[in-house]
Amino acid sequence: MHTFTPTKIPAVMQKFSLLLLLALIVLACGGGEDAAGEAPMAKKSTKEPAAKEINVKKIWKVRCIACHGLYGDMGTNGAANLQESTRDLDYRINIIANGSENGVMTAFGDILTEEEIKAMAEYTMTFKKE
Ligand code: HEC
Incomplete structure (x- = not known):
């Protein structure tokens, strides 16, 4: 209890x-x-x-159009005419990453990724007139 x-x-x-x-x-x-x-x-x-997709046209308009123009043939500041260029992909990757020797073209090695630089080099090949 x-x-x-x-x-x-x-x-x-x-x-x-x-x-x-x-x-x-x-x-x-x-x-x-x-x-x-x-x-x-x-x-x-x-x-x-979305992260893997590289928008080459957008990068072109933001970074390259001022000198090369929409169709690659504007030639501002002596920019190479990309419709007539016969340079290979390696040359293009190098000049985009390191800039031109005379310093007119900007070096994009610190601005764009390796993949973006390669994609841009390939994109510049498409301006060529057949
Ligand atoms: C400030 C102006 C300027 C900008 C911005 C510029 N470029 Fe250029 N680019 C040049 C000049 C000038 C040359 C020629 C350099 C030389 O041959 O000495 C050139 C050359 C090139 C070439 C080599 C073509 C050849 O036949 O020699 C490629 C490819 C190229 N540019 C791609 C690009 C790309 C892609 C961008 C943007 C990411 C870009 N450029 C932005 C000025 C510019």
């Missing part, structure tokens, strides 16, 4: 609070997994293809 009451009430309360705690943990974990599991996946699928 003396020890019956104090032990029974906490036992019932323990069971009840344990159930509540379990329910809360399940809810909290479920919600947490959803939020953490879905957000990065969604970001990945939209970001990765």
